[in-house]
Amino acid sequence: MIPPLTRSLYGLGLRRPHHDLFLAGNVPVDFVEVISENFMVDGGRPADVLARVRQHHDVVLHGVSMSLGTATGLDAAYLSRLKQLADAIEPLWVSDHLAWTGIDGVNSHDLLPIPYTEEALTIVCRNIEQAQAALGRPLLVENPSTYLAFRASRMTEWEFLAALVQRTGCALLLDVNNIHVSGHNHGCDPLAWLDGIPWDAVRQLHLAGPSQGADGLLIDTHDTPVPEPVWDLYAEVRRRAGPVAVMIERDDDIPPLADLLAELDRARAVDAKVSL
Amino acid sequence: MTLARFQRQFQAGLIAGDLGALADAVERPAGLAVHTHAARAMLVDGLADNFAKTLHWLGGEAFTALALAYAAISPSSSWTLADYGDDFPEYLRRQQPDEREVAELAALDWALRSAFAAADPQPATWAQDPDIDWEALRLKLAPGTSLLAFATNADAIWAAIPAQPITAAMAPGLVLVWRDRLEPRFRRTSAGEGELLAALAAGQRFGPACDASGADSLAIGAWLREWLSAGLVVPRG
Structure with missing residues (x-):
């Protein structure tokens, strides 16, 4: 398990419109999160940018294609390439999602849901152990935004996540927006979700904004500011979590960096208020 | 149904653009459409990013139609969309020979x-x-x-x-x-x-x-x- 943090950290995702600002080295953040797959390259500008950003900032590697839920196991070539990157960058940690993206060599590039069954739990635990062994470091697993609830499920999402932690020693990345989105889409109480999580395993939080989809569903689009219901839920999270790494996750309609820093300041303010 | 079989069925539905066969397996079938849409949109967006000047030359409507048709027969096999479309130029050559x-x-x-x-x-x-x-x-x-x-x-x-x-x-x-x-x-x-x-x-x-x-x-x-x-x-x- 990744050791607990001694103080909370505040970071942002490294996105193309902000590369030059991060390369200048004076963005007031404790860490930068990058999408691992964008930097699993042979060379060129992506590798150059990340190496230079790393000179100024701690880095977190956040993946979208590990496919921890795939029934037939993980892609060894993917893990090998990710290990190369991790060994070069020496990140704070490596994370990916409780989801699957494809099977039999196909990648949908969508984070697909898994039924919360004992069979799936056994498979995901086996995959996490495969990843942790290949990478030589523990993994953070992120709760997904889901739009489907399977009739075959036999446990709640938080029970599933808690079992992953207990069986594999992985840590958790809690995406507060994903709790909000899934709670809305499935009519579940986010506070019940929070009450079921092993908080001593939580190392990172994501804050993001969803969009309204068809049929009343919320969609995890990361293209809007963090909305008020997510801030409210964040305050509840902070009453339960110890020191963690907090970041604003914005992937589309990227605003000026100052807007994201302002949201990060709001997170700091919530933390200060909660800790009073 | 095993998880592997379920995932193969799900993936086949995604590629075909129809997850209707899984409606009985979920509580709220409306969510299935989120994934059929997202999977296609990801691939089309990936092609638009990788072939930006081609998109500009063809125009959005024509490019999207070609990209959707290509995506329906060419699933991605890479961990990154930056690698998606290596044979898209050859596909375009066959589709637009003149x-x-x-x-x-x-x-x-x-x-x-x-x-x-x-x-x-x-x-x-x-x-x-x-x-x-x-x-x-x-x-x-x-x-x-x-x-x-x-x-x-x-x-x-x-x-x-x-x-x-x-x-x-x-x-x-x-x-x-x-x-x-x-x-x-x-x-x-x-x-x-x-x-x-x-x-x-x-x-x-x-x-x-x-x-x-x-x-x-x-x-x-x-x-x-x-x-x-x-x-x-x-x-x-």
């Missing part, structure tokens, strides 16, 4: 994209070895370097988009794509240069390839200096 500039634009988009994150060019220190048997030497194009055979002026179209669109025209030639430090570049090869480079890239020995090219030694020397300076060729294993 508009050859479209596939050639796409080939140039792809070559530049490939050069963008290719292994960094290495100084050609190997060429300073006085014991090199140049006559027998076999070379290959360095990572990120490619040579495209064009029938049209697709390279000029690419350069003109979006500021000053030009008309497609026949203009046969060889276009060299490489990376200069961090910047992908391309240029038309000079008469004889591209043919010699193509012969070397195909595996011919340096001496016989030069002889067959008919070019004079001064020209070949100038080309070679430029190739070595830019790190475009490396010895074969």
Whole structure:
């Protein structure tokens, strides 16, 4: 398990419109999160940018294609390439999602849901152990935004996540927006979700904004500011979590960096208020 | 149903654009449409990103129709969408045989994209070895370097988009794509240069390839200096 943090950290995702600002080295953040797959390259500008950003900032590697839920196991070539990157960058940690993206060599590039069954739990635990062994470091697993609830499920999402932690020693990345989105889409109480999580395993939080989809569903689009219901839920999270790494996750309609820093300041303010 | 079987069924539905067969397995089938839409949208967005000038040339509606048709028969097999569409230029060539500039634009988009994150060019220190048997030497194009055979002026179209669109025209030639430090570049090869480079890239020995090219030694020397300076060729294993 990744050791607990001694103080909370505040970071942002490294996105193309902000590369030059991060390369200048004076963005007031404790860490930068990058999408691992964008930097699993042979060379060129992506590798150059990340190496230079790393000179100024701690880095977190956040993946979208590990496919921890795939029934037939993980892609060894993917893990090998990710290990190369991790060994070069020496990140704070490596994370990916409780989801699957494809099977039999196909990648949908969508984070697909898994039924919360004992069979799936056994498979995901086996995959996490495969990843942790290949990478030589523990993994953070992120709760997904889901739009489907399977009739075959036999446990709640938080029970599933808690079992992953207990069986594999992985840590958790809690995406507060994903709790909000899934709670809305499935009519579940986010506070019940929070009450079921092993908080001593939580190392990172994501804050993001969803969009309204068809049929009343919320969609995890990361293209809007963090909305008020997510801030409210964040305050509840902070009453339960110890020191963690907090970041604003914005992937589309990227605003000026100052807007994201302002949201990060709001997170700091919530933390200060909660800790009073 | 095992998880593996369920995932294969789900994936087949995603590729076909219809997850209706899984409606009985979920509490709220409306969520299935989120994934059918997202999976297609991800692939189309990936193609739009990788083939930006082709998109501009064709227009959004025509490009999206072609991209959707391609995505329906060409699932991604890479961990990154940056690798998606390696045979999209060939698909466009088959779909638009009378508009050859479209596939050639796409080939140039792809070559530049490939050069963008290719292994960094290495100084050609190997060429300073006085014991090199140049006559027998076999070379290959360095990572990120490619040579495209064009029938049209697709390279000029690419350069003109979006500021000053030009008309497609026949203009046969060889276009060299490489990376200069961090910047992908391309240029038309000079008469004889591209043919010699193509012969070397195909595996011919340096001496016989030069002889067959008919070019004079001064020209070949100038080309070679430029190739070595830019790190475009490396010895074969």
